[in-house]
Amino acid sequence: MPPVFSREIERPLISKACLTYQTRTSPCESACPAGNPIQKVHGLVKEKRYEEALEFLRSRNPFPGTTGRICTRPCETDCNRREWDEAINIRGLERAAADTADRTRIKKPMRMERSGKKIAVIGGGPAGLTFAYFSSLFGHEVTVFEAGPTLGGVPRLCVPEYRLPKDILDMEIGLVLETGVKARTNMRIGKEISFEQLRASYDSILIAVGAWKERKLDVPHADKAIKGVEFLRHVNLGFIREIGRKVVILGGGGVAFDCAFTARRLGAQEVHVVCLEGADCMAAPSDDLAQAIQEGIMIHNGCMASRVLEKEGKVGGVEYIEISGFCFDDAGEVRVEAAEGQKKVLAADQVIFASGVKPELDFINGAGIALNPNGTLKIDPVTRATSISGVFAAGDVATGSSIVANAVGQGREAALAMHRFLTGDPKVQELLAIGEDFQIRVEAVSCQGQAHVVSFEEMFNPEYYGKKPRKEGVRSAEISFSEKCAGLDDSAAVEAERCFHCGHCHKCGKCVEDCPGLILVMRERGPEVRYADECWHCGNCRTSCPDSAVSYVFPLYTLV
Amino acid sequence: MNITETVLGKIVETDVLILGAGAAGSGAAIAARREGADVVVVEKGKLESCGSAGGGNDHFTAVLNAGPGTDTCGAFVDFFCKPTSGWTPTMLENGWFKVIPVILEILEQERVNFLRNEDGSYVRTAGFGQPGAWFLNISGGQTLKRKIARRVRAEGAHVFDYVLITKLLKTDGRISGCLGYQVLTGEFYMFKAKKVICCLGKTVNRVSTNSSGNPFNTWHDPFVTGAYFALPYEVGAKIMNMDIAEIATLIPKGWGAPGMNGINSMGGRELNALGERFMGKYDPMWENGLRRNQIQGTYQEFIEGKGPPFFIDMTHFTEEDARILQYDLMPGDKATYNEYTSQKGICFKRDLLEVEISELSLEGGLCVSDNLETNIEGLFSGCVFPYVSGALCGGYYAGVQAARAAREEGRLGDIDEETAVREKERIFAPLRLQEGMNYREFEGTIRTVMDYYMGLRRNQKGMELALEKLNFILTYASKIMAKDYHELLRTHEGLFMHKACVLTTLTCLRRKESGRGVYKRTDFPDLNPEMNKPLVIWQEEGRFRFSWGAQ
Structure with missing residues (x-):
């Protein structure tokens, strides 16, 4: 009879799907677009088994050092522990695994037998590289075509150095290339080689070009201003080394704040952010808002630029107005509601537009690939295929502008989808797992449907974990390009202990102790039902469980 | 508490020994501790989850003197004090009614969530044919037992989880302790106490089956198996109402x-x-x-x-x-x-x-005086009143009485070593058999008899046959083989269940009327006004005795 225990994974699984033995899970894992096995990592970090933690992370995400620094942490927003004291520092623990593990001891999965299939990847950002990493492990021959001079996409070109030291990214890209991925930089499709040529030469293609086409507001003298992503890219590539004293950023998202902080680091004394959003609904991460206060960035909420002011042929400032509201249409274009009130002016030496991006897809003109209204590529949610055979898409080009973790998850799922496509293996219910011998093999442990996401109300025993303050890495107050936030280091194991392990049994044995019929036994893989027909289905295994990892499946004879 | 290790096993000495850690045992433990007694609680399962309350409870019977004329001690006593109940007005007033506010305070302290109206008063509902809205509604009642358990441990009771009691001990006519063993490790235990409170649970559901065919798929806790009757009966305690308290519900x-x-x-x-x-x-x-x-x-x-x-x-x-x-x-x-x-x-x-x-639940109670002491000196009953409220309150009152008696004239008796050796031998005998009958066959056969002859329609001939067959089943008791400690535990549970069935059948045979219990006798279909009283049974010099009337 009942109960059914939702268990933690024992070996790294590349696919993220509902497992037959893990039918409940946490809000954090459910929310992680990269598919990080968060709770498994916490369990290992708690025991200071950093190398294994990193192996589990890398089975889903080849960029944990990167996402462990720059992710916007949708996991922590949903963390059940938030209802008890404070969310777990999930990103900090990801980074701790990536930074602390002795990489010389990391066991790397072996490539599967060569399939003889050739894949071209257009775009060398996190989606393309993640895809390339897994596709190469699956035995395919992968070539990445990157239009720019460097691999790495947004993390390389748009994320400021103080948030992500580029040697971390270099090392993670190196581990992708090490699997046999070929990369050809400065290869713009449609220029050096045509899309049709590529299709003719490869068995399958992944489009992962990201979204780089920047919007510029339709206001007078907009051409005098510079574009945010371009600005960040030029700073990262070393083309821009200084900026004026006063800088105005137009936009309120993560890019806008990266521009603002970068401007401060280039010497700007006065930086303003003018954005449509009200103070209570900012799109930027809360970390950015806190840092903005620290660094003296002035935010003008609920405002819109009405013109760029010209002074002696250069930028002189911005004229802006207050707005009453705004929304986005299907094409992703902003629609501002009737603006009222006085026009205001900010004098500035430089104005930066950070008003959103969309994909640049001129190179596929004529190929007949279907697009969404907002200009992204239309893909099938299950097969990840575009409207033309053998062409897949992942990352911002398919989802619109998103976070790196999303690109990673998309890249991995696309690799799995394309693997199924190329090998003709129709068994979607099967998973790819990394065995003890580090061979990748198929395991039939996934099930249909979604794992139940455990809510705080379902946690009967949060007091088991006690109240403990969240550990944070030390944040430097210095305004410079050296890394701002330090890792958790020694406090990582303590922080990992705070994890509630929502929906995943962590083998505490409380259920076995508390079963009034003594029908459970503790085994290496956790509690097991030994005398199933002596279960009273009283629910004590669940009310004793600190993880809410117990559910019940009633026998047929009780249902008739 | 004093623990002595001996070759035979552990000897545990205390003031008040509480057998069973369900709602009654928990109430008793809290009360006896508050009276200053040293308290040992022995439970074959675990305090946090055992007993019927371990499965949760959504209602708490509480008469509060707070509302209409039905919310009074008088109405409460009138309802429960019937000629057949075996309870006196004093017993109900002191042992249950007056304890309700004490228990409520404990439950509130442990953050049991009673549903409340907007004005802060309790949501109260009526049921069971009771004249007033006597039920408080509990939200999140699945954790009720854990909260009570937290209080028991906080009060400083020594709890021996996973210890099954198999025999009560008497010295000079007084209760002096009991014998048992740890069901997971096989360690033998001898308990000595000034006073003993029996809180082993008075519902026995695993002796019959509902339509699912699974005897553990029960309404009340299937792990309460009749030790409450079997153990005190063996030392001469009087038991009442096993004929008419039997009950079923709808499931x-x-x-x-x-x-x-x-x-x-x-x-x-x-x-x-x-x-x-x-x-x-x-x-x-x-x-x-x-x-x-x-x-x-x-x-x-x-x-x-x-x-x-x-x-x-x-x-x-x-x-x-x-x-x-x-x-x-x-x-x-x-x-x-x-x-x-x-x-x-x-x-x-x-x-x-x-x-x-549902399956039929055997019930009944130990005969007690107004201080909830049985006819065996020093042996109290915590399982006197019904429902989780009656168990907690009655248990609490028994705890108070036992602790006071222990303080005033309590003394520790000796354990007869020969008795202990024999009992240890008996307990573990099933483990030593190389071949034999599995506990499932033994207890399954008891159910076969009870389901067939002791259902909702009965008659003299059928019940006599049931008794004959139960006695026949007992001849197989020495053939039950246990492969491990789990099977050994179930074996002893089966023996308790067997005894409870025999006592119920013996009692029912003597109530030659219908209408007071859940079943009917086809040979005596009407009420007999002369039988409007409890039927009491006990054992004297190894022989079954019975009488009409509780006192």
Whole structure:
């Protein structure tokens, strides 16, 4: 009879799907677009088994050092522990695994037998590289075509150095290339080689070009201003080394704040952010808002630029107005509601537009690939295929502008989808797992449907974990390009202990102790039902469980 | 507490020894500790989860002197103090009514969440044919037992989890302790105490089966197996009402769960196969009347061919009532209710709930005086009153009385070593057999007899045959083989169950009337006014004795 225990994974699984033995899970894992096995990592970090933690992370995400620094942490927003004291520092623990593990001891999965299939990847950002990493492990021959001079996409070109030291990214890209991925930089499709040529030469293609086409507001003298992503890219590539004293950023998202902080680091004394959003609904991460206060960035909420002011042929400032509201249409274009009130002016030496991006897809003109209204590529949610055979898409080009973790998850799922496509293996219910011998093999442990996401109300025993303050890495107050936030280091194991392990049994044995019929036994893989027909289905295994990892499946004879 | 290790086993000495850590044992432990006694609680399961309250509880009986004329001690005593109940007004007033506020305070302190009205007063509902709205509703009742357990441990009681008591000990006519063993490790225990409170649970459900065929799929806790009767009987304690206290309930078809009190008291209507609401024929208060009338009524409809199926209709409930009942009160009574209804596709507001008559639960009680002491000096009973409220309050009162008696004239007796050696030998004998009968066959055969002869219709000949066959089954007791400690535990449970069945049958044979219990005798279909009193049984010099009247 009942109960059914939702268990933690024992070996790294590349696919993220509902497992037959893990039918409940946490809000954090459910929310992680990269598919990080968060709770498994916490369990290992708690025991200071950093190398294994990193192996589990890398089975889903080849960029944990990167996402462990720059992710916007949708996991922590949903963390059940938030209802008890404070969310777990999930990103900090990801980074701790990536930074602390002795990489010389990391066991790397072996490539599967060569399939003889050739894949071209257009775009060398996190989606393309993640895809390339897994596709190469699956035995395919992968070539990445990157239009720019460097691999790495947004993390390389748009994320400021103080948030992500580029040697971390270099090392993670190196581990992708090490699997046999070929990369050809400065290869713009449609220029050096045509899309049709590529299709003719490869068995399958992944489009992962990201979204780089920047919007510029339709206001007078907009051409005098510079574009945010371009600005960040030029700073990262070393083309821009200084900026004026006063800088105005137009936009309120993560890019806008990266521009603002970068401007401060280039010497700007006065930086303003003018954005449509009200103070209570900012799109930027809360970390950015806190840092903005620290660094003296002035935010003008609920405002819109009405013109760029010209002074002696250069930028002189911005004229802006207050707005009453705004929304986005299907094409992703902003629609501002009737603006009222006085026009205001900010004098500035430089104005930066950070008003959103969309994909640049001129190179596929004529190929007949279907697009969404907002200009992204239309893909099938299950097969990840575009409207033309053998062409897949992942990352911002398919989802619109998103976070790196999303690109990673998309890249991995696309690799799995394309693997199924190329090998003709129709068994979607099967998973790819990394065995003890580090061979990748198929395991039939996934099930249909979604794992139940455990809510705080379902946690009967949060007091088991006690109240403990969240550990944070030390944040430097210095305004410079050296890394701002330090890792958790020694406090990582303590922080990992705070994890509630929502929906995943962590083998505490409380259920076995508390079963009034003594029908459970503790085994290496956790509690097991030994005398199933002596279960009273009283629910004590669940009310004793600190993880809410117990559910019940009633026998047929009780249902008739 | 004093523990001595001996070659034979551990000797544990204390002031007040409490057998069983269910609601009654927990109440007793808290009270005895508060009276300053050293307290040892012995439980074959675990304090946090054992007993019927371990499965949850959504209602707490509380008469508070706070409302209308029915919310008074007088109304309470009038309702419970019947010629057959065996309880005196003093007993009910001191042992239950006056303890209610004490227990409520404890439960509130442990953050048991009672449903409240907007003005802060308790939400109170009526049921069981009671004249007043005496039930407080508990939200999240699935953790009730854990909260009580937290208090028991905090009060400093020494709790011996996983220890099964197999024998009570008497010295010079007084209770002096008991023997038992740790069910996971096989360690032998000898307990010596000034006073002993028996709180082993007075419902025995595993001796019959509902339509699911699984004897563990019960309404009350299937791990309460009759030691409450078997152990005191062996030392000469008097037991009453095993003939008329036997009871059944309605359960969701195929699934052993409580909850009918909540369903009935919120206005659930029982329907037969013809869609007729019939309970008015059997009780003036319809479904909200006496539970035995609901069972007899349902069974009568069954005999007349008007069912199965039987249903409870709750579709007329307001959305809010249906929601609270299904998703808060029911899972509070049985923590897995939501999974069950969702897997079976039941929505109270939308669907009729198919129900069946549950397995029969043997019941009864030890005869006690007003201080809840049995006829055996020093042996108290905590399981005197019904429901979780009666168990907690009665247990508490027994705890107070036992602790005071221990303080005033308590002394420790000696353990007769020969008795202990013999008992240890007997306990572990099934482990030493190389071949034999499995406990499942033994206890399954008891159920076969009870289901067949001791159902809702009985007669003299059938009951005599039942007794004969139960005695025959006992000749196999020495052939039960246990492969491990789990099987050994179940073996001893089977022996307790057997004894409870024998005592029930012996008692029922002597009540030659119908109408006071849940079953009917076809050979004596009417009430006999002369039998309007409890039937008391005991053992004297190894022989079965009985008498009419509790005192």
